[in-house]
Amino acid sequence: MQHASEACQLIGLGRSYGRGASAHRALDGIDLSIRANEFFTLLGPSGCGKTTLLRLIAGFDQPTSGQISIFGEDVAGLPPEDRPVNTVFQHYALFPHLTVAQNVGFALRMLGSPQSEIAASVARMVALVGLEGMEHRRPDQLSGGQKQRVALARALAPGPKILLLDEPLSALDAKLRQRMRSELKALQRETGITFVFVTHDQDEALAMSDRIAVMQGGRVQQLGRPDEIYEAPANRFVADFIGGANLIPARIGSQGAEAEGLGVIPATGEPGAAVTLVIRPERLAILPATQKAKDDLGPLTVVERIYMGNELSFRLEGAAVPLHVTLPRGGLRGALDFSPGDRVALRPEAGAIRVLAS
Template sequence: MNTSTPSSTLSPAQDQCAVSVRSLSKVFGSGAHAFRALDDVSVDIRKNEFFTLLGPSGCGKTTLLRLIAGFEQPTSGAVLLDGEDLSAKPPYQRPVNTVFQNYALFPHMTVSQNISFGLEMLGRPSDEIKRVTEDMLRLVRLESMADRRITQISGGQQQRVALARALAPHPKVLLLDEPLSALDLQLRKDMQLELKRLQTDTGITFVFVTHDQDEALTMSDRIAVMNGGEILQIGTPREIYDKPQHRFVAGFIGEINLVPVQAMGGQDYAISGVGTLRADDASAAAKGGRAVLAIRPERIALSAPSAGTLPGVVTNVVYHGTDTIFHLKLADGLELRARSQNNTAKIQSFAKGDHVGWSVDAASVSVLADDPS
């Protein structure tokens, strides 16, 4: 069934969407061997934004990307682009392009020839092909490499060529399937900034797939965290990091302390044998009064034991150059990690076996349901 809405009748909110995914499911196989890769997923991806699908291997993020591209057909649901249902359109008729992990460049062609190839296949005029190719070379900063063959340039330069080729026809949406995974660490970090620059300069909607949380936090306007074929939370990098709404999201993005507590009413939560913490975010329903507090290690302040702090014992100290992680043991065997920045100002340090006090601001505490599922 076609669930699209004519563009002339789109609501203001819908009109701002480049891609709308509606109740999308994908099942591979049948019977006892059936595998549900996507389970009733809905999401709106805005025009001109860098949107990232983030999650572990097998979570469904690449399947969702392939359904948008048209490389797979949904079991149910629909994919809309600018309000038009794309279900009946093959990949080559969709105004989207895809950059793959392996780049899929032609080794016998030059950089310029690779970039212009798609335009030639679309039958664009020769003067347009020349102009756009030159524009793309400037955009990815490879003007001096135009006449080199693909085998004569580095991996990072090849990645830029793949991006330029995909951007040349000016698609409405660019899909990127972990395109940085083959690069070494430093080059990957450099290309993160380049990708965001390209998205900003072109104004094209980027839909980026990755399992790397740093990539997602660095580049994205918004992130959808996926697991088990579902989207668990959508938000800006700051929202996802500071205010996770699900235990999986809290644990997948950065380091986190998950502390079981008993709700005391209002904003107060009791840690067994330790004391009470306050949380501004008290949105999670506590089954039987139970909940879990999610606390980032860098939000915990350490001091000598005193009134107004909770007690702990340092069990390990790990130096990381820019910061130090203190492992604490609390009552009832609970463990906690606190991260302190090694700045040039005088900082208070502690050694293994020291008794310390710790505290955290209520605004830095997220309350999650006790159920780990």
Template sequence: MSVTNGFAVVARNVGKTYGEGKSAVTALGNVSLEIRKGEFFTLLGPSGCGKTSLLRCIAGFETPTSGAILLSGRDITYDPPNSRPINTVFQSYALFPHLTVAQNVGFGLKMQGKPKAEIASATARVLALVKLEAFADRLPQQMSGGQQQRVALARALAPAPEVLLLDEPLSALDLKLRKEMQGELKRLQIETGITFIFVTHDQEEALTMSDRIGIMSAGDLLQVGPPREIYNNPVNRFVADFIGETNFLTAEVRNNVVRIGAGHEFAVPLNGRQGTITLAIRPEQVSLGPAGTGLPAKVVEATYLGTDTHYTVALQDDSRLTARIQSNTTASLEVGDQVGLMIDPNAIRVLEA
């Protein structure tokens, strides 16, 4: 893997095993990854997939069992955390309750022995970035959860690190605050130009904020790319199932024709595949019309979600699909209604069965 000045962090064949012998647990298999300078990169995956272990190796809290970590081309694999120009924001705010907001923000700079004037200037700068200038003299317990998270961000940004690591920092917030902070995090990353590496199991957070996403499972990195690419072109069933909602249909390919359900045939790009395949179809790519206009189907469930209504329909062989239909674009359907199901062949992704 080549290393250029365009990469903030490079992981080369990084493995991490905890314990020894039969009790050993492999957290990271053989992960290689290049994260560009100035991008918002997200590691996305379920609990236990290795994303936090990789983050901790980058931070220096863990030492890889194998491989190397590079920062701007310099090998930092064995450097202690305090020698790396990297800061971390954790799920817990970890603010000092007896210090004011300004004192919390400037604490790291004070520990570095920076002059008081520099600490004051940096503190004022980052408090302005997170829009908390008016709260400088408050104590953490006098602030909301969202405001405390902004203080934690300001503290991490104050030393102007090359890389900011964020380990599920929004998971403790309620839904409305979490959505507000998603926008704030993206704004901060753009305004500061600092490389953000964000860890989450929340696909919406990843899609909303990221320049690129790395999908992880069982210690392996499965796919890396922009959100739209990963959503529209998943490399395998796990990725298709994990990011966004997906319908999966088993189909047979014979003479380059796809057959689903009770013998329904249609054309999709097959790339030479034959035999049994799996089709991945996003719910928003499924349309429902009057009976006789597409594949015969019956509505078996309808869930109204405000802007959208989710309809689960059954084909003649009892295969089930979900269609996500904007609530104001069609007359509402009822359970038991006969419909015609239509799918744009170009929206179908063929996966290994």
């Protein structure tokens, strides 16, 4: 049956709203197994079903089909209060009439733990998230980051087997978000609890996750480690959603994939088949068209130069779609710079071009 290292197993999970032809399938046959002690991320644009999936695991919503088990136990019909999971809500949902300490101690109080045990747990949790001295404040006296920590401490206090996090960093400003990423990751390692993290932010997902499930249209588009997802996207959607990519239409010819304005790229496939070439903007070297070698792509014309501090980005025309190339600022120290109107060629790194069936 289920392996002991599986924290959460989802089998054929579906959730539809409405009936008949007009039914909307928010989740369409999800099969996933989330491992124990894993930082697992559900990543996708809004409306992809990631939050619905989280709500099904938490028990706020019931699936229309399929099965959820948590550490081997089928949780069908179990209300949220009886599931060994706790949630960090998107807007924290801290109880406004209770102090920090009362918020953190809420779950244990509901479970009827003795006063001394609650006090000990609150002290431990408040220390874990670094909120000592704030115990008697109310939520409206806290900053966004502090509320975030209270929400974390509150959800961890009852000792969940799985912690669900619903876009917990989205309400924070950019700098704080960066810091909370490392803190969350550290917290997960320290507590050894399985984290299921929902986000639409690919940087967040790549930075923190052990594994990522990229979702779109109620289905899992790709499941894998961050590097697998980034380096080897399984389809157009994943390639485009994660990190941004040049998606170039091409057709399989006698010597490889023929792309308009670029040349021939080594690829195998059924002759005549339409394919999509995926190239990350930072895996292309840019050089003057006069230095173009046989396997280089182009020539193309620079139409825009965008200075972004740590990197320099060019938009190029001449292929079927505009291409983007980014160069790290460090690599630019020499004379390697171009202006709009320059004719250039592109030299892809080895293995940088992925060929996907369209």
